[in-house]
Amino acid sequence: MLLRTLTRLTTSPPLKHRLPSLNLSNHPTTHRVAILTTTVKMSFTTKAKIASFGGTLYKLSHKSSTTGTEMAVSLYLPPQVVNSNAKVPVLIYLSGLTCTPDNCAEKGFFQHALAQRGIAFVLPDTSPRGLNHPGEDESYDFGSAASFYINATQEPWKKGYQMETYLTEELPETLFNDEEFGRYLDGGRVSITGHSMGGHGALTLYLKYPGLYKSVSAFAPIANPSQCPWGEKAFKGYLGEDREEWKKHDATELVRKVKKGTDLKMLVDVGTGDQFYQQKQLLPENFEAAVEEAGAEGLELRYQDAYDHSYFFIASFAEDHVNHAAKYLLA
Numbered sequence: 549m550l551l552r553t554l555t556r557l558t559t560s561p562p563l564k565h566r567l568p569s570l571n572l573s574n575h576p577t578t579h580r581v582a583i584l585t586t587t588v589k590m591s592f593t594t595k596a597k598i599a600s601f602g603g604t605l606y607k608l609s610h611k612s613s614t615t616g617t618e619m620a621v622s623l624y625l626p627p628q629v630v631n632s633n634a635k636v637p638v639l640i641y642l643s644g645l646t647c648t649p650d651n652c653a654e655k656g657f658f659q660h661a662l663a664q665r666g667i668a669f670v671l672p673d674t675s676p677r678g679l680n681h682p683g684e685d686e687s688y689d690f691g692s693a694a695s696f697y698i699n700a701t702q703e704p705w706k707k708g709y710q711m712e713t714y715l716t717e718e719l720p721e722t723l724f725n726d727e728e729f730g731r732y733l734d735g736g737r738v739s740i741t742g743h744s745m746g747g748h749g750a751l752t753l754y755l756k757y758p759g760l761y762k763s764v765s766a767f768a769p770i771a772n773p774s775q776c777p778w779g780e781k782a783f784k785g786y787l788g789e790d791r792e793e794w795k796k797h798d799a800t801e802l803v804r805k806v807k808k809g810t811d812l813k814m815l816v817d818v819g820t821g822d823q824f825y826q827q828k829q830l831l832p833e834n835f836e837a838a839v840e841e842a843g844a845e846g847l848e849l850r851y852q853d854a855y856d857h858s859y860f861f862i863a864s865f866a867e868d869h870v871n872h873a874a875k876y877l878l879a
C-alpha cells in the first residue's frame with residue numbers, strides 16, 4: 549500500500565515539477581513515504597484516464613470518512629486546464645436511480661460543450677456501496693444507487709447514507725484541495741445539475757444551501773418526492789414516518805419558502821414521452837405551481853415533445869444545460 553502510494557506520487561506528471569526539490573535519497577523508504585504524504589495531499593486513486601474532446605476524463609475513487617466507504621467519482625477536465633494557468637469553474641452532475649458515474653460520462657454527451665466553454669464536470673456516485681445494510685441491494689429504488697442525496701436519520705441507513713454532507717462538504721473540500729486536481733478547479737464557481745433522483749438532488753441542495761452553487765438545472769427531476777411512490781418509499785426508509793421531516797428534502801416544499809422576487813437561475817427539462825412523468829413520479833407541475841405561489845422568478849421549465857426518461861433525452865439537451873451553467877459560471 550505504502551509502496552503503491554510512493555509509486556503513484558513519483559510518477560504522476562504534475563508532481564514531477566515539485567519532486568526534484570526534495571532530496572529523498574538519504575532517507576529509508578518509510579521516511580520517504582512520510583515526507584511525501586505530508587507534503588503532497590493526493591486523495592484520489594485514478595482508475596482510468598480517458599482523452600475526450602481535447603480534455604481528460606478521470607475515473608477516480610477516494611476513501612470517504614462521511615460514508616465510511618470507498619466512493620467512486622469521475623472528473624472531466626476540459627482542455628483549458630492545459631492551455632491556461634487560470635482555474636476553471638465546475639459543474640456537478642448528480643445521476644439517477646441505478647446509475648454510477650459512468651452512465652452520464654458515457655451517454656450524457658456533456659463533454660463537447662464543457663470543452664467548448666472551459667468547464668470541469670464532477671460526477672459523484674449515487675450512494676455509498678458495500679455497507680451491507682440488510683436490503684441494501686434488493687431494490688433498484690432504495691439503498692445502493694438510490695441514496696436520494698439526503699442524510700438518513702433512520703437505522704441502519706444513518707450509518708453511511710449521509711450523501712448530503714458528503715456532497716456539500718467532504719467531496720468539494722477533498723477535490724478542491726487535492727494536490728493533483730485542486731490546482732485546476734475554482735471551488736468558488738460551482739453549479740449543479742442532475743437527472744431524475746439526481747435532479748431532485750440538484751434542486752434541493754441548491755435550495756438548501758443558498759450561495760453554494762451559482763445556478764441549477766435538472767433533467768426530469770423528481771420534483772415533489774413527498775407526493776410520488778419513489779420519494780415516499782425513499783423518505784420513509786431514510787427519514788421515518790414524519791412527513792414534516794420529508795418537507796425539508798422536497799424541492800417543491802423548499803421552493804415555496806423562497807423570498808418573493810428571488811431569481812432562481814433554474815433550467816428544468818421534462819420529456820412529454822417520459823414514462824415516469826406520465827406515471828406521476830416527477831410532478832414538475834407541482835414544483836412550477838409552488839414557484840408561482842412564492843412569487844419567485846427565473847424558472848425556465850421546458851416540456852420537450854416526445855422525449856423519454858433516458859440518456860437519449862439527456863444527451864439531446866446537455867449542451868443547453870452546460871450553456872445555462874456557463875451563463876453564471878463565466879459571468
Ligand SMILES: N[C@@H](CCC(=O)N[C@@H](CS)C(=O)NCC(=O)O)C(=O)O
Nearest residue numbers: 644645646647651688744745858859
Ligand atoms: N425501471 C428502471 C428505472 C431506473 C431508471 O430509469 N433509471 C434512470 C435514472 S432514474 C437511468 O438513468 N438509468 C440508467 C441508464 O439509462 O443508463 C430500471 O429498473 O432500471
